[in-house]
Amino acid sequence: MDFTIEPQIVEKIQKLIADNQVFAITSHYNSDGDALGSSTAFAEILRQMGKTVKIVLPNDYPSFFRWMNGAREILTFDRNSKEIREYVKNIDVLICLDINELTRTEALEPIFSECTKPRIVVDHHINLQIDAEAPVSFHEASSTCELLYHVLVACGFENYIDKSVAESLYTGIMTDTGRLDYSSNYPEVYYVMGNLLRYNVNKSFIHEKINQVYSYDRFSLQATVMKENFVYLPEYHAGYMTITNQNKKDYNFQLGDSEGFVNMPLCMRDLKFVAMFTEYEKGPVKASFRSKGKFPANEFAGDYFNGGGHFNAAGGKYQGTLSEAIEVFRKGLEDYKEKLQ
Numbered sequence: 080m081d082f083t084i085e086p087q088i089v090e091k092i093q094k095l096i097a098d099n100q101v102f103a104i105t106s107h108y109n110s111d112g113d114a115l116g117s118s119t120a121f122a123e124i125l126r127q128m129g130k131t132v133k134i135v136l137p138n139d140y141p142s143f144f145r146w147m148n149g150a151r152e153i154l155t156f157d158r159n160s161k162e163i164r165e166y167v168k169n170i171d172v173l174i175c176l177d178i179n180e181l182t183r184t185e186a187l188e189p190i191f192s193e194c195t196k197p198r199i200v201v202d203h204h205i206n207l208q209i210d211a212e213a214p215v216s217f218h219e220a221s222s223t224c225e226l227l228y229h230v231l232v233a234c235g236f237e238n239y240i241d242k243s244v245a246e247s248l249y250t251g252i253m254t255d256t257g258r259l260d261y262s263s264n265y266p267e268v269y270y271v272m273g274n275l276l277r278y279n280v281n282k283s284f285i286h287e288k289i290n291q292v293y294s295y296d297r298f299s300l301q302a303t304v305m306k307e308n309f310v311y312l313p314e315y316h317a318g319y320m321t322i323t324n325q326n327k328k329d330y331n332f333q334l335g336d337s338e339g340f341v342n343m344p345l346c347m348r349d350l351k352f353v354a355m356f357t358e359y360e361k362g363p364v365k366a367s368f369r370s371k372g373k374f375p376a377n378e379f380a381g382d383y384f385n386g387g388g389h390f391n392a393a394g395g396k397y398q399g400t401l402s403e404a405i406e407v408f409r410k411g412l413e414d415y416k417e418k419l420q
């Protein structure tokens with residue numbers, strides 16, 4: 080796997096950073112470990128250089144990432160829309176991380192579209208749609224955090240990597256690969272992780288903070304979803320689960336509580352494809368997809384749920400009811416039946 084960044088791009092990033100003072104960093108709606116890890120790592124590097132930098136996200140993020148350095152200062156559109164508008168007016172450079180389209184910043188999109196300042200992008204999704212002076216995009220990479228490590232080294236910023244930067248980057252790689260379960264079948268990703276561990280990354284602290292933080296409500300929600308809301312469709316080697324508004328009420332649902340649920344049925348030997356549909360009081364049904372091996376989850380998400388993502392991990396949404404979304408899913412399975420055999 081070769082993630083060598085073109086020398087012209089490296090020079091552009093160096094110059095954009097050297098010549099400018101005020102930066103905004105953004106990432107996708109419902110930011111995950113990779114989005115937050117890359118954002119907090121890049122922000123810390125810029126801060127150490129004496130730059131002014133703010134991380135600006137569309138919405139709040141799960142509380143189990145709040146330990147990350149600088150995470151508490153993140154501005155989110157749902158809480159700080161006024162401050163964000165004012166700040167973005169005065170930035171010199173916009174940095175987009177773990178995102179391939181500005182629409183994935185949801186409510187922030189109009190603000191960024193209006194902003195004519197140069198952009199740096201580091202991302203690992205297929206099909207980069209953001210116009211940028213300095214784009215770094217490799218869809219084979221495990222995570223944006225892995226790529227950001229290469230960007231920092233190529234730009235000569237390695238000296239700024241400290242324990243907190245390394246912990247942020249480590250988190251993104253760990254979470255985007257399902258703790259090195261998928262998207263990590265090549266040596267280079269371990270080389271990066273190995274290098275990060277040299278900065279005294281507290282690996283067990285990170286695992287505890289992220290993977291061992293369920294409340295009893297969240298644990299009970301998981302049990303209910305797996306037992307009562309999971310439907311196995313052996314004829315398609317597939318299955319789906321739902322999270323209803325009633326489930327959310329019953330278990331005092333907090334942002335991030337269903338994180339990882341969609342991966343769980345993958346432990347079944349005969350299952351190749353699984354979906355999770357989450358109902359919302361307002362707005363469309365959210366769909367998450369996971370697949371094993373050669374089944375293209377992103378293609379399926381694009382065909383039926385106006386979405387996309389990675390080959391084995393994708394998402395989308397559906398304007399309609401939960402049961403309509405399931406109907407569409409079942410129809411899709413029928414269309415894709417051959418690929419699922």
Ligand SMILES: [Mn+2]
Nearest residue numbers: 113177223255
């Ligand atoms: Mn990612």
